[in-house]
Amino acid sequence: MPADEDDATQPPGPTRPGAAHPGLTRDALARAALRVLEREGLAGLSMRKVAAEVGVKAASLYWHVRNKEELLDLLNDALMADAEAPPRTGDWRTQLRGYCRRYRAHLLAKRDAAKVVAGRLAPGPHLLRLMEDQLDRLREAGFSPADSAMISYLLGAYVQGFVLQEQSPMAAAETTGAGRREVADAAAERFRTLPAAEFPNLVAMADDLTGPDLDARFDFGLDRILDGLAALLPPDRR
Amino acid sequence: MPADEDDATQPPGPTRPGAAHPGLTRDALARAALRVLEREGLAGLSMRKVAAEVGVKAASLYWHVRNKEELLDLLNDALMADAEAPPRTGDWRTQLRGYCRRYRAHLLAKRDAAKVVAGRLAPGPHLLRLMEDQLDRLREAGFSPADSAMISYLLGAYVQGFVLQEQSPMAAAETTGAGRREVADAAAERFRTLPAAEFPNLVAMADDLTGPDLDARFDFGLDRILDGLAALLPPDRR
DNA sequence: CAGGCTCCCTAACGGCGTTAGGGGCGGCTT
DNA sequence: AAGCCGCCCCTAACGCCGTTAGGGAGCCTG
Numbered sequence: 001m002p003a004d005e006d007d008a009t010q011p012p013g014p015t016r017p018g019a020a021h022p023g024l025t026r027d028a029l030a031r032a033a034l035r036v037l038e039r040e041g042l043a044g045l046s047m048r049k050v051a052a053e054v055g056v057k058a059a060s061l062y063w064h065v066r067n068k069e070e071l072l073d074l075l076n077d078a079l080m081a082d083a084e085a086p087p088r089t090g091d092w093r094t095q096l097r098g099y100c101r102r103y104r105a106h107l108l109a110k111r112d113a114a115k116v117v118a119g120r121l122a123p124g125p126h127l128l129r130l131m132e133d134q135l136d137r138l139r140e141a142g143f144s145p146a147d148s149a150m151i152s153y154l155l156g157a158y159v160q161g162f163v164l165q166e167q168s169p170m171a172a173a174e175t176t177g178a179g180r181r182e183v184a185d186a187a188a189e190r191f192r193t194l195p196a197a198e199f200p201n202l203v204a205m206a207d208d209l210t211g212p213d214l215d216a217r218f219d220f221g222l223d224r225i226l227d228g229l230a231a232l233l234p235p236d237r238r
Numbered sequence: 239m240p241a242d243e244d245d246a247t248q249p250p251g252p253t254r255p256g257a258a259h260p261g262l263t264r265d266a267l268a269r270a271a272l273r274v275l276e277r278e279g280l281a282g283l284s285m286r287k288v289a290a291e292v293g294v295k296a297a298s299l300y301w302h303v304r305n306k307e308e309l310l311d312l313l314n315d316a317l318m319a320d321a322e323a324p325p326r327t328g329d330w331r332t333q334l335r336g337y338c339r340r341y342r343a344h345l346l347a348k349r350d351a352a353k354v355v356a357g358r359l360a361p362g363p364h365l366l367r368l369m370e371d372q373l374d375r376l377r378e379a380g381f382s383p384a385d386s387a388m389i390s391y392l393l394g395a396y397v398q399g400f401v402l403q404e405q406s407p408m409a410a411a412e413t414t415g416a417g418r419r420e421v422a423d424a425a426a427e428r429f430r431t432l433p434a435a436e437f438p439n440l441v442a443m444a445d446d447l448t449g450p451d452l453d454a455r456f457d458f459g460l461d462r463i464l465d466g467l468a469a470l471l472p473p474d475r476r
Numbered sequence: 477c478a479g480g481c482t483c484c485c486t487a488a489c490g491g492c493g494t495t496a497g498g499g500g501c502g503g504c505t506t
Numbered sequence: 507a508a509g510c511c512g513c514c515c516c517t518a519a520c521g522c523c524g525t526t527a528g529g530g531a532g533c534c535t536g
Contacts, residue, residue, distance in 0.1 A: 024483085060484050096403035114357070119403060132438075158399055168357035228463055295516065
C-alpha cells in the first residue's frame with residue numbers, strides 16, 4: 001500500500017500480538033515518517049499514520065520514542081541523510097555557494113522539509129557532519145574561528161528563511177489543488193490591485209516581488225552575502 | 239482572568255444565548271489570539287481558548303473566521319500592528335539596518351512570533367505598509383526596482399530565519415522550565431562532548447557556535463549583507 | 477522449567493478543528 | 507403592531523489527535 005520510494009523497508013506482514021516486529025528500529029521509524037511526510041505533509045503526519053506505515057499500532061511507537069517531538073528529531077535527521085557536501089574544488093566562494101545551493105535543493109525536494117527543520121534546536125548527526133565539513137572549509141579559506149561560526153549561522157539562517165518562504169506556497173498549492181504558478185500569479189495580482197495611492201511601490205513592482213524565478217532570487221541574495229564575506233578576508237585571499 | 243496588556247478589550251460579562259456580543263470584531267479576535275499566544279505559546283493556541291478569551295464558545299468563532307488558518311492570518315497581522323519604521327535619517331545603510339533590527343526585536347518580543355510569521359504567504363496590511371516604505375527607501379538609495387524587490391526578500395529571509403533559530407530555544411526553555419542560559423550551555427556541551435576525532439572543528443569551536451550574544455551574531459550577518467548590497471551601487475552612492 | 481526482558485496490543489483519557497442545526501434578539505418592512 | 511430576516515451565539519456531535527495504563531505473547535538466560 002505505501003509507495004516504496006526508499007530501498008527495501010518494511011516487510012509488512014501483520015505480526016501476531018506479542019511477536020517482536022522484525023527490523024523495526026528507530027532508523028526504520030525515521031524512514032517511515034519520511035514517507036508519511038511526503039504523502040500527507042507535516043500537518044498530516046501523526047503517530048497513528050507513522051505506526052500504520054510500519055505495520056504497528058500507535059501506542060507501540062512509544063517503546064522506541066519518547067514522544068512525537070523525538071520522532072520529529074529523527075525525521076529531521078533522516079531529511080539530511082542523503083545530503084552530500086559539494087566537491088572540494090574551486091575557491092571558497094564556489095564551495096560555499098555549492099553548500100547553500102545543495103542545502104536549498106535538498107530542503108525543496110522533500111515536502112514541508114523547511115518547516116520540519118526550522119527551529120529544531122538539536123542538529124542530527126548527518127547535519128553535524130556537514131557543519132563540521134563546512135567549518136573546515138571556512139577555516140581553510142582564511143576566516144577566523146569566531147567568524148567561521150557566525151558565517152555558518154548566517155548562511156543557515158538565510159537558506160532556511162528563504163526556503164521556508166518559498167516552500168509554503170508549494171504547500172498551499174498542494175492543499176488547494178492549484179499549481180505553483182497559479183499561486184504566484186495570485187500573489188502578484190494581490191499586489192497589483194492594492195490602492196495605488198497608498199502603495200505605489202508595491203503596485204509598480206508587483207511583478208518584481210512575485211517573479212517566479214526563485215532560483216535567481218536565491219542566487220542573488222547568496223551572491224550578495226558572499227560579496228560581504230569576501231570583504232572580511234585580506235585582499236590577497238580575495 | 240486574562241492579563242490585559244492591550245488597551246480595553248473584552249467586556250467579559252457572559253451574555254445570554256442569542257444576545258449579540260458587543261464589540262466582538264475580527265480585530266478583537268486577533269488581539270485575543272495575541273494574548274492567548276503570549277500565555278500558551280503557538281502549540282497551545284486553540285480555537286477553544288481564543289473563544290474563551292473573548293467570552294464565547296468555540297463554534298461561534300466560525301461566524302467571524304473561515305477556519306483556524308484565517309485566524310492565524312489575523313494573528314500574523316496583529317503581530318505587526320505596532321511595528322514602526324525606523325526614522326528617515328542617516329544613509330541607506332543605517333536605515334536598512336534599523337529596519338532589520340526592529341523587525342527582529344519585534345518578533346523576539348512576542349512569544350513564538352517567528353513561527354507564526356514564518357511561511358505565511360499573505361502579508362497583512364501592517365506588514366504591507368512596512369514593505370512599501372522599505373521599497374521606497376531602497377529605490378531612493380539608488381537600487382533598481384528588480385534589485386530592490388530581491389533585497390527586500392533577502393533581508394526578510396535572513397531576519398525570519400535568524401529569529402526562528404534563536405527563538406526556538408526560548409520556546410524550549412519556556413516548556414521545560416529551564417532558563418535561556420541553561421539551554422545555550424547545554425547546546426555548547428553537546429558540541430564539546432562530540433568525538434573529537436570526527437568533529438574537530440565543532441568541538442574546538444563549541445563556544446563560538448553557541449555563544450549567547452545573539453545580538454552580535456545578528457549584527458555580524460546583517461553587516462555582511464549590507465556590505466554585499468553596497469557593491470551593487472555606483473561608487474559615488476557608496 | 478522459572479523468570480525476566482522485549483515489544484507489541486487494547487482501551488481509554490482529554491483535547492483538538494470543524495460542522496449541523498437551532499434559537500433568541502434587534503431592526504426592517506408592511 | 508405584526509411579521510420577517512439577518513445577525514450572532516449556542517449545544518451536540520463527528521473523527522481525529524498525542525499520550526498513558528495495563529496486559530500478554532514470545533524469546534533469552536539461569
